[in-house]
Amino acid sequence: MDVLLTGFDPFDGEDTNPSWDAAVAVKPTGYRLTTLRLPCAFGDSIAELREALATRYYDLVVSVGQAGGRTDFTLERVAVNLDDARIPDNTGAQPIDEPVVPGGPAAYFTGLPVKACVAALQAEDIPASVSQTAGTFVCNHVFYGLMHLVTTEHPGLRAGFVHVPLSPAQAEGRDLPSLPVETTAKALDLIIRTSLSTSVDLRITAGTLH
Amino acid sequence: MDVLLTGFDPFDGEDTNPSWDAAVAVKPTGYRLTTLRLPCAFGDSIAELREALATRYYDLVVSVGQAGGRTDFTLERVAVNLDDARIPDNTGAQPIDEPVVPGGPAAYFTGLPVKACVAALQAEDIPASVSQTAGTFVCNHVFYGLMHLVTTEHPGLRAGFVHVPLSPAQAEGRDLPSLPVETTAKALDLIIRTSLSTSVDLRITAGTLH
């Protein structure tokens, strides 16, 4: 099984991005892993992802982003057709209320078995939950772009997006939750293995009240 | 101008729901206000809302729900076609991964000028922001149902959803943010007036990084 795992460049003044640091620290067990570092940039990020998918066949694509302030690994459930950038991306672009794909549907649901992934992580004493929003910055942009590529160019490809907490070094002095990068790498491997081995997602609740 | 403002019954073991307590405390200035208390119940809530919309003409519908843990008034931007109940609703129903409307689109965007509303609240020293998820419980259910009714039965009707923080009494001893119900009532009036007077929303950023 061939798996593409993408992480991001650092952004927002950070020196590191745990999505990438953890991606390259994954020790794949039972699958072939390709890692791809995406720029934190509207447009270019999807273009690079599109090219990677056009160049080689993958059974699974997991895109990963940093979510400062979140307490656990969050399996994103829905990508929204909206760019609304609170800060400029790494190229200085700051779209406001523009669609990721003009004319695309308002949203796509993930292709990952998000509940089976949460259960697998929790079984290993790793905190995890399902998230109902990937925001409106480059993470959601890539997530929506990925699901649009699946729908329009790679039907049947299993794909989705995961947000990871800050690393302890990033959280220092800011009273924000964090997890060791080693734990994040272990979590990404578990998410990949669970996604490869699960054909029908679990029917357990993982919703939020608001 | 005729405005329908809906709040909810208390749920999750609470005795009160600030969405309703504040709705009935609104002092309308320049519009006629009808308030409707919806049951915290999948299905029935939308049915009651549908009947209210069928019975009388409204220029604007604002549905309001309680969001325990949020720090400010959140103008919801997107409703998702998904019920995933972490807890049972007030009738004991607990749907998991079911669509609000079978065959409906994955999501609807709000019909409210959410950014103009946020700006109007901030100008009055009231904390507010745009939210990218209304969750997957009865609030999102009503929001999606409302936008589906607008699309299919009441085209042109301006409508949307707002989440309000807990009241101070609810937050007591739980280290959760809260706002006085008087402030919430003032906020709802401002949201209504801004929605009635704004034809094109402001083009300012109100996105989230994740």
Add this chain to the structure above:
Amino acid sequence: MDVLLTGFDPFDGEDTNPSWDAAVAVKPTGYRLTTLRLPCAFGDSIAELREALATRYYDLVVSVGQAGGRTDFTLERVAVNLDDARIPDNTGAQPIDEPVVPGGPAAYFTGLPVKACVAALQAEDIPASVSQTAGTFVCNHVFYGLMHLVTTEHPGLRAGFVHVPLSPAQAEGRDLPSLPVETTAKALDLIIRTSLSTSVDLRITAGTLH
């Protein structure tokens, strides 16, 4: 009854400080109010407070500071004999692990009826709680200095410290709790009136598990 209410200069890059903005917005009912704006500076802040207390008689002194991230009005219970500055004060001083008063006791308890104050605020639908730490920056410095002045120079003077949340303008875009300055001013008046009228504090729980 003569009351001294102190607030602080803005610090940490902020343009405003709600402790001061609210102090000057208090409308005193039944007491004479003097307000004093303290510099956000180790040493100088206590010196100015000491001078104010030496110049005129007060029945009550309430010092107020800003607590970014807190959800409610927090009546501080204990001042610690320790300066440990995460950031420089407004004069550039950044003491690390130094006593506020060399040779002073490790801590002083507040002289305010903190539980009666919390109850009075909650009765007016204003969120409040007791806090067990005022930090180790200038707020705790002033609180400790104030209680030391009471002990050594003004025995019998009722005095204490209150932290207030950010204003909505300060919290904008940062996902931090905030309260309107109008609410903060109302809260400070209630705290003053309750402190003046309460001789024995209520015996209700207001502790924290950690």
Add this chain to the structure above:
Amino acid sequence: MDVLLTGFDPFDGEDTNPSWDAAVAVKPTGYRLTTLRLPCAFGDSIAELREALATRYYDLVVSVGQAGGRTDFTLERVAVNLDDARIPDNTGAQPIDEPVVPGGPAAYFTGLPVKACVAALQAEDIPASVSQTAGTFVCNHVFYGLMHLVTTEHPGLRAGFVHVPLSPAQAEGRDLPSLPVETTAKALDLIIRTSLSTSVDLRITAGTLH
């Protein structure tokens, strides 16, 4: 070197307490470890600790407690002479505003090199900080009792208190931070080793603004 590491019984309706689960999972490297499980009970907890210290000589005592909601390992800096129980302890006792030790000083500072411990944890990619309050429940009670025992009966004994976050299983569905118990055990070993090898604490800032 002989080290006593104490954890607590589960409390507040929990089935587990990570302070104990991690304590027994510590693999000591370079010291002899004794673990002691304390009851979550005012009075009895200190009595059992006192007996343990009377029975055998220790070079270091580290008491550990659970801090639900905290994001990292927190080295407690100050113990306060105050019991104020928000909930009953495991025996049903709920003291309000009573001293831990009648006539004792208002507070004791920790005997651990808390900043060296924080630095050692961060160097291993483990999140940590110094805390200025251990609350007013059984954790602070034990911490104050321990420091009082050191002062009155075991002068020279190095001792202190550490709070640890929830385990992932405890945090499930509650949107609270957590860390794997394996990480907590690793952190406790590092804290012990750093405390044994550090004679003078680091002079780096670890304070809080409030």
